[in-house]
Amino acid sequence: MSYDVAVIGGGMVxxxxxxxxxxxxxxxxxxDQGDLSLRAARANAGLIYSQGKGEGLPAYAAWTRxxxxxxxxxxxxxxxASGRSIGFRQRGVIAYCLGHAELETRRALLHRMHxxxxxxxxxxxxxxxxxxxxxxxxxxxxxxxxxxxYSPRDCDVNALPLLRALYAGFLQAEGVHLPxxxxxxxxxxGTGFAITSDRDTVHAGKVVVACGLGIPALAPGVGLxxxxxxxxxxxxxxxxxTPFLPIPGSGVRQIHEGVVxxxxxxxxxxxxxxxxxxxxxxxxxxxxxxxxxxxxxRLVRSWAxxxxxxxxxxxxxxxxxxxxxxxxxxxxxxxxxxxxxxxPLAEAILAGTLPADVSDLxxxxxxxxxx
Amino acid sequence: xxxxxxxxxxxxxxDGRAVRARTGDSIAAALLAAGIQVTRATPVSGASRxxxxxxxxxxxxxxxxxxxxxxxxxxTEVRDGMRVERQDGARGLxxxx
Amino acid sequence: xxxxxxxxxxxxAGVSAAIEARARGLSVLLLDENAAxxxxxxxxxxxxxxxxxxxxxxxxLLKAFRACGAAAHWGATVWTIEPDGVVYWxxxxxxxxxxxxxxxxxxxxxxxxxxxxxxxxxxxxxxxAAQIALKTGELVPAGQSWIAGQGPLVLLYAVQALRAxxxxxxxxxxxxxxxxxxxxxxxxxxxxxxxxxxxxxxWQREIARAxxxxxxxxxxxxxxxxxxxxxxxxxxxxxxCEPADLLxxxxxxxxxxxxxxxxxxxxxxxxxxxxxxxxxxxxxxSSVPNILVAGDGAGIGGALAATCAGRIAALGAVCALGxxxxxxxxxxxxxxxxxxxxxxxxxxxxxxxxxxxxxxxDDATLVCRCEEVTAGQLRTAARIGALGMNQLKAFTRCxxxxxxxxxxxxxxxxxxxxxxxxxxxxxxxxxxxxxTKPITLGEIAALTEDA
Numbered sequence: 001m002s003y004d005v006a007v008i009g010g011g012m013v014x015x016x017x018x019x020x021x022x023x024x025x026x027x028x029x030x031x032d033q034g035d036l037s038l039r040a041a042r043a044n045a046g047l048i049y050s051q052g053k054g055e056g057l058p059a060y061a062a063w064t065r066x067x068x069x070x071x072x073x074x075x076x077x078x079x080x081a082s083g084r085s086i087g088f089r090q091r092g093v094i095a096y097c098l099g100h101a102e103l104e105t106r107r108a109l110l111h112r113m114h115x116x117x118x119x120x121x122x123x124x125x126x127x128x129x130x131x132x133x134x135x136x137x138x139x140x141x142x143x144x145x146x147x148x149x150y151s152p153r154d155c156d157v158n159a160l161p162l163l164r165a166l167y168a169g170f171l172q173a174e175g176v177h178l179p180x181x182x183x184x185x186x187x188x189x190g191t192g193f194a195i196t197s198d199r200d201t202v203h204a205g206k207v208v209v210a211c212g213l214g215i216p217a218l219a220p221g222v223g224l225x226x227x228x229x230x231x232x233x234x235x236x237x238x239x240x241x242t243p244f245l246p247i248p249g250s251g252v253r254q255i256h257e258g259v260v261x262x263x264x265x266x267x268x269x270x271x272x273x274x275x276x277x278x279x280x281x282x283x284x285x286x287x288x289x290x291x292x293x294x295x296x297x298r299l300v301r302s303w304a305x306x307x308x309x310x311x312x313x314x315x316x317x318x319x320x321x322x323x324x325x326x327x328x329x330x331x332x333x334x335x336x337x338x339x340x341x342x343x344p345l346a347e348a349i350l351a352g353t354l355p356a357d358v359s360d361l362x363x364x365x366x367x368x369x370x371x
Numbered sequence: 372x373x374x375x376x377x378x379x380x381x382x383x384x385x386d387g388r389a390v391r392a393r394t395g396d397s398i399a400a401a402l403l404a405a406g407i408q409v410t411r412a413t414p415v416s417g418a419s420r421x422x423x424x425x426x427x428x429x430x431x432x433x434x435x436x437x438x439x440x441x442x443x444x445x446x447t448e449v450r451d452g453m454r455v456e457r458q459d460g461a462r463g464l465x466x467x468x
Numbered sequence: 469x470x471x472x473x474x475x476x477x478x479x480x481a482g483v484s485a486a487i488e489a490r491a492r493g494l495s496v497l498l499l500d501e502n503a504a505x506x507x508x509x510x511x512x513x514x515x516x517x518x519x520x521x522x523x524x525x526x527x528x529l530l531k532a533f534r535a536c537g538a539a540a541h542w543g544a545t546v547w548t549i550e551p552d553g554v555v556y557w558x559x560x561x562x563x564x565x566x567x568x569x570x571x572x573x574x575x576x577x578x579x580x581x582x583x584x585x586x587x588x589x590x591x592x593x594x595x596x597a598a599q600i601a602l603k604t605g606e607l608v609p610a611g612q613s614w615i616a617g618q619g620p621l622v623l624l625y626a627v628q629a630l631r632a633x634x635x636x637x638x639x640x641x642x643x644x645x646x647x648x649x650x651x652x653x654x655x656x657x658x659x660x661x662x663x664x665x666x667x668x669x670x671w672q673r674e675i676a677r678a679x680x681x682x683x684x685x686x687x688x689x690x691x692x693x694x695x696x697x698x699x700x701x702x703x704x705x706x707x708x709c710e711p712a713d714l715l716x717x718x719x720x721x722x723x724x725x726x727x728x729x730x731x732x733x734x735x736x737x738x739x740x741x742x743x744x745x746x747x748x749x750x751x752x753x754s755s756v757p758n759i760l761v762a763g764d765g766a767g768i769g770g771a772l773a774a775t776c777a778g779r780i781a782a783l784g785a786v787c788a789l790g791x792x793x794x795x796x797x798x799x800x801x802x803x804x805x806x807x808x809x810x811x812x813x814x815x816x817x818x819x820x821x822x823x824x825x826x827x828x829x830d831d832a833t834l835v836c837r838c839e840e841v842t843a844g845q846l847r848t849a850a851r852i853g854a855l856g857m858n859q860l861k862a863f864t865r866c867x868x869x870x871x872x873x874x875x876x877x878x879x880x881x882x883x884x885x886x887x888x889x890x891x892x893x894x895x896x897x898x899x900x901x902x903x904t905k906p907i908t909l910g911e912i913a914a915l916t917e918d919a
Contacts, residue, residue: 010853032853034855034856034896035854035855035856035857035858035859035895035896160862160863163862163863164849164852164862164863167852167853168852171852171853177853179853179855180855236909237868238909239441239461239462239870239906240414240415240461240462241461241462241463241464242460242461242462242463242464244463244464257415257865258414258461262909272732274551274732275901275902276550277548277550277554277556277565277912277915278915278916280912281912281913281914281915281916282916284909284910284912284913284916285913285916287909287913288909288910288913293464293465294464294909294910295908295909295910295913296439296440296464296465296908296909296910297462297464297908297909298441298870298906298907298908298909299903299906299907299908299909299912300868300869300870300872300903300906301868301872301901301902301903302901302902302903303901372609372610372611372612372613372713372714373598373601373607373608373609373610373613373714374607374608374609374610374611375605375606375607375608376633377606393605393606395503395512395515395604395605396604396605397604397605400600400601400604400605400607401605403601403607404605404607408590408591408695408696409590409694409695413840415838415839415840416840418588418694418840419589419590419694419695420588420590420837421590421591422593422597423588423592423593423594423597423837423875424578424579424593424594424596424597424875425593425594425596425597425598425600425601426508426578426596426597426600427501427905428578428871428874428875429837429871429874429875430838430869430870430871431588431837441870441906445600446501448503
């Protein structure tokens with residue numbers, strides 16, 4: 001059986017690309033590991049977030065903007081296809097500032113983004129405490145909250161139902177899901193590729209390596225390059241609370257089931273998805289400084305996910321120069337870019353190219369900065 | 372129904388109604404002795420729930436105790452004068468620090 | 469605070485380990501969330517007093533524990549253990565921590581869930597729950613109280629309740645008649661625990677003499693609107709409905725793995741007990757050298773076997789910490805091992821006779837009580853690509869509630885196994901997380917002062 005496209009990696013990036021290909025009529029196979037593979041997708045805070053994206057790399061800001069523009073229609077399509085809510089809301093995102101130093105740091109960031117070619121990925125401005133209180137009438141803010149930066153067009157979504165909807169949509173579009181495979185080798189064969197896993201070998205005209213931290217092992221074999229390193233993120237979730245926080249914050253957000261998600265940490269080089277009391281305590285302490293009443297809420301569980309981080313934190317997309325038809329795609333913000341991945345990225349891959357938007361997101365940019 | 376001949380000398384209230392208890396009783400045991408099997412309505416569907424395991428594992432027996440929500444009543448000892456209320460759906464956070 | 473040995477759980481295994489460790493010169497800290505030692509089987513024994521020889525022996529053990537010089541904290545809920553042996557617990561709304569050179573987990577069991585239609589109705593509880601209510605509050609069944617399920621605890625509780633003045637409308641024996649013949653091959657070995665077997669027979673007769681109907685039944689449903697009103701079941705080839713205001717379910721017990729899974733310890737599937745348990749060596753040492761597991765939490769054996777396991781684990785720790793040599797350790801452990809083997813002799817018979825009830829769940833039956841996820845929703849998730857319990861959790865929220873899988877994990881994995889057509893042990897089980905039980909954000913935030 002030969003496929004048009006083989007996607008390696010069933011996380012947020014791979015599943016989105018596979019969905020985009022299958023729903024455009026391509027015979028698509030998605031190779032995926034098992035239940036416990038390092039699923040970055042499950043460590044995601046669910047924000048569709050623009051603030052600070054692409055500082056120093058305007059193409060990333062523009063690509064983020066494109067995805068956010070596409071998200072509302074994409075969300076509607078996901079909900080229609082899966083028949084269930086994915087919790088999509090477009091109410092903006094708040095980045096709380098505790099103390100004036102934090103506010104000034106963020107103000108300076110906004111200033112730099114505004115001055116950059118193309119500007120910030122999405123509109124963002126500083127708001128003071130009074131405006132913040134007016135936006136959140138049911139939440140009493142802690143005394144150290146001096147204000148925030150607010151990006152009104154940003155959104156949030158429930159990452160797990162989103163992933164589920166992508167899977168369901170992929171299968172509905174007659175995509176083939178091969179689970180519990182660990183791909184060991186990609187070999188160019190004729191005009192396509194043979195992808196060998198511990199279970200099987202599949203053949204496809206095109207192959208997309210989208211397996212996050214598994215990329216460095218596979219990419220060089222087909223002339224692809226995407227340096228990534230593991231970064232651990234820990235998160236906390238509370239019991240269900242009555243609704244009081246209608247707008248998500250970058251560190252604290254209440255989803256529609258009522259639970260509040262708090263997080264995340266960013267820890268370099270750790271690959272054990274364990275949580276540590278010190279980090280949980282720091283996250284809890286910050287959340288309580290933002291909204292003191294959260295001190296009474298019970299933390300029901302914490303978890304950690306291992307996520308891929310590129311050298312500059314921006315995505316990498318590449319088509320192999322030696323083996324056209326082989327692609328790599330990796331990013332840290334798989335939810336924000338999901339709409340772009342299912343849309344223009346998948347479409348371009350099927351046409352044997354990458355969107356013009358991402359030409360600066362090529363791995364060769366790392367050579368330019370070599371010292 | 373679970374019953375006992377001597378309901379004890381302590382008194383607490385459940386949704387305003389006086390309930391007797393013995394020293395050392397868990398709130399859940401005293402409620403069951405009084406014929407009260409419901410301590411909460413779930414935040415998911417509003418279904419009525421009450422004690423199931425009596426050992427702190429199931430989290431069904433949650434109620435509001437002296438203003439504190441999500442208290443496991445099977446793991447909490449009755450004190451004279453305690454105020455216990457049914458927890459209706461998701462718990463709230465008191466406004467203010 | 470530091471201790472040579474921190475023991476989580478003050479039941480038979482925990483107190484026995486404490487006594488042994490203290491006798492050999494270790495400093496011991498024991499943490500239990502109840503108000504007093506005894507765990508479940510000896511709950512409130514110090515208050516209610518001994519009613520028979522078994523109780524008297526247990527009371528003596530608890531007295532020895534009280535006198536052994538272990539530091540003990542009651543009402544202490546352990547919520548995290550860091551890999552380097554730091555244990556955090558919550559007591560009276562504040563968190564504390566201590567570092568143990570060795571940490572012994574003796575947290576016992578939970579009841580195997582019995583997910584029948586209507587099992588979440590108020591008025592439906594476990595037999596264990598009723599036994600706790602009896603032991604701690606002298607509550608007895610009256611009115612229209614029914615017991616349903618199988619296992620030694622069904623007999624034991626019924627007898628205890630009747631002797632305490634309770635009344636039962638009936639006992640539904642849900643056990644599989646086909647289990648009888650395979651169980652017989654374990655009878656010879658079990659005969660060495662003749663006393664136990666005879667007790668079971670005697671209890672059955674006592675229940676019959678009290679006039680409590682013992683009904684072989686199947687397809688049990690709990691019925692009611694907001695509370696239990698009646699039960700429906702099949703017996704003698706017909707469907708019966710009986711009024712009910714209390715239904716007590718039981719299908720055996722399974723090791724508690726909340727902490728062991730959160731620590732990423734290695735686990736193994738016990739086919740005979742149809743449950744997961746930590747992998748431990750002959751000294752109770754888990755896959756992480758400073759974490760020990762003993763008692764029913766390492767495999768169901770009952771209270772007396774647990775006391776032996778506690779002693780053996782303590783001896784292992786005492787030796788590992790350099791207080792005794794290997795020869796002394798082995799010699800001291802020998803009688804405990806022999807006793808443990810005697811107590812375990814009846815196990816294969818019980819495990820086979822009372823193998824868990826088959827889970828033929830209607831799609832509409834709830835599996836996850838906290839998040840209200842049905843069997844049908846789990847099956848749908850398996851169909852669209854959930855391979856194991858963690859993906860199942862991600863797709864359905866099953867296991868995301870405060871009980872973190874205690875009530876649903878054992879059932880959900882069986883549903884998945886059937887849906888995927890693979891043996892249960894091939895399904896990746898639910899990963900549990902710290903905090904083991906919910907604590908407030910305020911309580912954990914307060915730790916930043918010393919973090």
